[in-house]
Amino acid sequence: MGRRTLNLGILAHVDAGKTSLTERLLHEAGVIDEIGSVDDGNTQTDSLALERRRGITIKSAVVSFALDDTTVNLIDTPGHPDFIAEVERVLSVLDGAVLVVSAVEGVQAQTRVLMRTLRRLRIPVLIFVNKVDRAGARPERVLREIAAKLAPNAVATGTVTDAGTRAATVRPHRPTDPEYRAALSEALAEHDDAILAAYVDYLDDTAPLPYERLAEALREQTGRGLTHPVYVGSAITGAGVAELVDGLKALLPAASGDADGPVSGTVFKIERGPAGEKAGYVRLFSGTVRVRDVLPFGSGAAPAKDKDKEGEVAEGKVTGIAVFDRGAARRADEVSAGRIAKVWGLGDLRIGDFVGVPPESAAERHFAPPTLETVVVPATPADRAALHMALTQLAEQDPLIDLRQDDVRGEVSVSLYGEVQKEVVQATLAEEFGVAVTFRETTTICVERPVGTGHGYEKDLDPFLGTVGLRVDPAPVGAGIDFRLEVELGSMPYAFFKAVEETVRETLREGLYGWQVADCTVTMTHAGYWPRQSHAHAVFDKSMSSTARDFRQLTPLVLMSALREAGTRVHEPMHHFRIDAPADTASALLSALARLDAVPRDQRQHAAEWSVEGDVPAARAHALEQRLPGLTRGEGALETAFSHYAPTRATPPPARPRTDLDPLHRKEYLLRVARRVR
Structure with a gap:
């Protein structure tokens, strides 16, 4: 049997000790000689200067270590709620997870959010109650909290003596412990009728099930995300960590996938090197990727808010591969199914993209949208161009930042999850890009939805050579933007239809009140163009021929006319x-x-x-x-x-300034477009 691969996530509420647990696991596996300290800023996974200074994880990081015949790719994730999107990106690539809970603070709000998500996705989870050596540690109380608030089917695997002191030790439950067997049987019985029957008989003084049968059921139910073994210990002293390691090897399922199948993977992180080269972190579900392979990649796995961008596919040549081994990434010629790798050469790669063919789970998205927005203002006006370039690179690493460029006012806005994230963006811009910024007041991001049906139509409106008719209809919540044709595809060149569709999606980023329009169907009802005309000497004459620009500039006017008739809320x-x-x-x-x-x-x-x-x-x-x-x-x-x-109940409803040429005001729009044409 070959080596197993386990792609493992470490998740927790901030300050529960997950980065310290990562350090301890690396030390136990012999990858590092000394355990780093979050307080001292010398841990393996918190590599950003800002992470080391603040003592929190901001970006997910991958390290690797070996446990007997298992190669573990461990992903340390942020714990602060402002970086929940970073965590959610990782979930789609995991085979299992360890959820860390502090024995002092207990189950916290973010712990519950994470556990709910893990259980919904049926990701196998081991729970580790950390910090049993800290003053105020009450592991027994926390175990009760876990059963009441996190997972009713949680099973404690050990007990702590001298809790709250540096001498705290862990005694694992033994197969012969009657109380442990009873608790294990009770938890497993909920999803196994045979165990339920045997447990009932056991309560009536009949012989209990053999422990081997219980252990097999525990492994099966843990692998299906139905039961959650709970380990106790301390990442700092190492108490209980050996038992957790045994659980990782015995209870969590290894990565699966056909190395000879079609290439299929998901991108969950983007980073740039010192020279600006882009690398994508890819979890490969199927196939084998080799250096110099030419691969399709695209946005079939785009965030839910970008459903209208699904289907975009590009191609790129793989110029480099690195796989993770003994704590670091090392160059390799290939990577096969089940592994995580850094891949270079796919220049336009974005977080959420598929590589090869979309995985079966590509349509299953888990991104909570950011609900806050703020305008980023450079301290020095001359830094506007540098600011835009820097924010563009940050948006590559976190697409939910969702830059919004206002060319009218020369401003750029970013979407956020919270104030801490704003502070991190500010510090990152200053330290990594040398751009000092301030922020305007943070506001809430709304959306608009059509409330009725509206039509718009224009034919050969000066200075446009073309005909566009559009109908807007409301769609079910979550449907995104659907563009349809009620005209023959051959009635004009495909490039003109494409120009209309792309412009429709772009224009709907700002509706009647300036918010993105969600969940509607836009149908093209009329189409017409002026065929290519030339003078006698065969010189193309724009004044007599339609171009894609005509349709890109006419479509916003038609679409907003239809949207105004439909109305939005x-x-x-x-x-x-x-x-x-x-x-x-x-x-x-x-x-x-x-x-x-x-x-x-x-x-x-x-x-x-x-x-x-x-x-x-x-x-x-x-x-x-x-x-x-x-x-x-x-x-x-x-x-x-x-x-x-x-x-919204607000009257009038909240609005935000438009950033485009404002097709809602016909006269001004035509004047501005005419100036650009000239």
Whole structure:
């Protein structure tokens, strides 16, 4: 049997110790001689200067080590909620994950968000309760929290003695421990009728199932993401880490894939080298990629917000490959299915692209959209060009930054998840690109959706030589932008149809109120052009012939006319929230939620604790977070995550300035286009 490959994610709430656990695993595997410290800024995976200084992980990083016959590609991910997109990009390439929970702080809001996502995707998860050596560690309490708040089917694999001291040690449960066998049987019985029957018989004093049968069921259910073994220990002292390593080898499934099949992979990270060369981190699900191979790649795996870009395919020649081995990337001639590699040569590669043919899961996206936006202002006006170039490179590494260039005002906006991310962008621009910036006030990003059907039509409108008719219809939520034809494809050159479609998608980035238009069908109902005309001496005469430019400049006018007739409604982002708080604070909390336009959906009380779930406008989520400690004597816990877009109640609805030639104002648009034509 050959070597197994396990692509493993380390996930946690910030400060739970996942980077320290990564260091410990590398040390246990013999990759490093000394364990780095997050506080000292000398860890293997936090390579950015900003990461070392702030002591947090900002970008995912890949390291590799060997465990017997298994090669583990370990991906250390950010823990701060502002970088959740970085985490979500990694999920599609994992075979399994370790979710780290602090034995001091316990289950936190981000822990629950991560676990929900991992369970929804059926990614096998081992849970590691870290920091049992720290003062205030209460591993038994945290184990109860995990069962109550994270995973009902969690199974503790050991106990801690001397918790909260540097002498804390871990005693793994033994197969002969009756309490462990009972707990294991109870957890496994939910998804295995044979074990359920045997467990019931065992409660009636019949002989229990052989431990080998329980161990086999644990391996099978863990691999399917149904049951979650819980390990306890300390990444700093190493207590309990050997048991976790045994769990990685025994319980998590190895990567699968046919090395002789068609090439199929997903890009989850982009980085540039010192000379500006671009490398893509690719998880290969099938096939073998070799240096000098010419590969198709494209946006079949584009984020949900970019559904309208699906189907774009390019080709590139692979000029270099690096695979991960013993903590670092080393050059190789090829990489085969199941592995993660850095690939050079695919110049226009973007995060989320497929390589080769789209994986079967390419359409299954997990990106929560950023809900905040801010204008980036260079401290020195002369740095505008340098700022745009720098932000373009940052957007390659994080496409959800979603640059928005305003040529009218000479401004550029970026999309964000939170204020910490804004600070990181500011520091990165200063340190890596030498561009000092400030930011305007952060605002909430809305979307527009059509509320009816609208038509637009123009024929040979001066100075355009062409006919365009468009109809706009609303589409179901999540459908994206669909462009259709009600005219014969042969009625004019294909390049003109392509120009219309591309311009439709570009124009819909700004609707009647300036927000991106989502979920609609645009149908081309009329098409016409002036065939190529030449003078007697065979010189092409633009004044007598249609070009793609005619259709690119006419389409916005027609489309916005149709959109105005259809009408749009502004939708604001909504966050799902859950609050756990003392029961005697419920009344004050409900009053505060009403003032913040939040809608409670479900309320539960258990003993002295009260919980409420519901929806709150994203613009109010930060205010809710700030007010919660005062409303709950500091005992309340808030969990929020993007949920959906809902019609705004604001009158008038929020709007943002347009950045284009503004086809909503016909006269000014025609004047500006005419100037450009001349």
